[in-house]
Amino acid sequence: MxxxxxxxxxxxxxxxxxxxxxxxxxxxxxxxxxxxxxxNVPGAARFVHGSIADIDSVADAVSGCEVVFHLGALGAVARSVSDPLTSNTTNIEGTLTVLTAARDAGVRRLVFASSSSVYGGSKIIPTPEDAVLAPRSPYAVTKLAGEHYCRVFAELFNIETVRLRYFNVFGPRQRPDSVYAAVIPLFARALLDGVRPTVHGDGLQSRDFTYVSDVVDANLAAATAPSDRCNAQVFNIAGGNQYTLLDLLRELGNLIGVDPNPEFIASRAGDIRHSCADARAAADAFGFGCKVSFSEGLAKTLASF
Ligand SMILES: NC(=O)c1ccc[n+]([C@@H]2O[C@H](COP(=O)([O-])OP(=O)(O)OC[C@H]3O[C@@H](n4cnc5c(N)ncnc54)[C@H](O)[C@@H]3O)[C@@H](O)[C@H]2O)c1
Structure with missing residues (x-):
């Protein structure tokens, strides 16, 4: 395809x-x-340099495609807190533009990259898809709006959509070199460089870290699963494990052979305390299950640095 x-x-x-x-x-x-x-773009792919919010670029790129994997977005909660408008334009207008162009091009199915942030720190752990949605950052609002657009398009038009809620994905090519970098590349880079990693809060906040190849597998399975099992539906994608930031530092320290010795600073606005998925729905619908353990994924990630 x-x-x-x-x-x-x-x-x-x-x-x-x-x-x-x-x-x-x-x-x-x-x-x-x-x-x-x-x-990062594989040489065998056709590359279109343009914005997901620009209908002409998207129409050009989507022409002749059967499936769209829609991952383009501005990530990072902190970025959206400091510049909500740009995140809104890219993530909401961009998603609507991609959906519209995909529909017009006769795309069969669009798989959308949503986020655990839509739960806003659920009291139910592990969190199922039907838990209360209470976004706590502009980023999370944009992901929830994108989800609603996906569902509405599947209901109104001749295009199938599947929404996947990723939980803290990590692996090779995740950038450590940004103020908005995710915690695993940030900590890994710091420890490898002999710098003390900075922890926001007490380090006991937990995340359901998911290795990137498991998220790729989920995308591919969601693109081909029977329509009656996944169209217009939403699925958590994660292993269902809870690791605190201190657990993460300990694992990285062991793998690198250093004492992490973190520096603790104030918590960040918009961050949530605990995040852990109930991913049974994705297992039932298209056989999703994480294959790469946390320590195995961390070792592969470190090897790529
Ligand atoms: N990394 C995670 O833990 C995580 C968790 C939940 C959801 N997600 C979602 O997964 C997707 C991929 O995230 P990632 O971690 O690979 O981030 P990333 O920043 O590496 O990838 C996002 C890509 O989108 C591109 N992009 C940004 N604005 C664009 C625009 N206007 N037009 C076209 N392209 C644009 C960026 O250049 C980048 O290549 C995003 O939708 C993100 O919200 C990621």
């Missing part, structure tokens, strides 16, 4: 694009390079 991967120059999207190519699919990547890198 031919597939469009929006955000395919980014961390997760580039792994999706690469895996599709490896199994013999044709791949088009649409990316503005806002946070992604041109060198």
């Amino acid at each position: 031919r597939a469009l991967v929006t955000g395919g120059a980014g961390f997760i999207g580039s792994h999706v694009a690469q895996t599709l190519l490896e199994r013999g699919d044709d791949v088009v990547v649409l990316d503005s390079l806002a946070t992604g890198r041109r060198e």
Whole structure:
């Protein structure tokens, strides 16, 4: 099949694009390079340099595609707190533009990259998909709005949509070099450079860290699962484990052979305390299950640095 991967120059999207190519699919990547890198785009993919919020760029990229993996977005809660408007334009207008162009091009199915942040720190742990949704950051609002647009398009138009809520994805190509970097590349880079890692809060906040290849597998399975099992539905994608930031530092310290010795500073606005998925729905619908353990994933990530 031919597939469009929006955000395919980014961390997760580039792994999706690469895996599709490896199994013999044709791949088009649409990316503005806002946070992604041109060198992440596999050589065999067609690259369209443009914005997901620009209808002409999206129409060009999506032409002839059967499936869209829509990962293009501005990530990071903190970025959206300091500049909500730009996150809104990219993530909400961008998603609506991609959905509209996909519908008009006759795309069969669109798989949307949503986020555990839509729960806003659920009291129910592990959290099922039908838990209360209470976004606590502009980023989380944009992801929830994108989810609603996906469901509405599946209900109104001749296009199937599947929403996947990722939980703290990590792995090779995740950037450590940004003020908005995720915690695993930040800590790994600091420890490898002999710098004390900075922990916001007490370090006992927990996350359901998920290795990138498991998220790629979920995307591919969601693109081909029978329609009656997944169309217009939403699925948590994670292993259902809880690791605190102190657990993470301990694991990284052991793998690198250093004492993490973190520096503790104030908590960040918009951050949630605990996050852990109940991912049984994805297991039932399309056989999802994490194959890579936390320590195995961390070792692979460190090897890529
Ligand atoms: N990394 C995680 O833990 C995580 C968790 C939940 C959800 N997600 C979602 O997964 C997707 C991929 O995240 P990632 O971690 O790979 O981030 P990333 O920043 O590496 O990738 C996002 C890509 O989107 C591109 N992009 C940004 N604005 C664009 C625009 N206007 N037009 C076209 N492309 C644009 C960026 O250049 C980048 O290549 C995002 O939708 C993100 O919200 C990620």
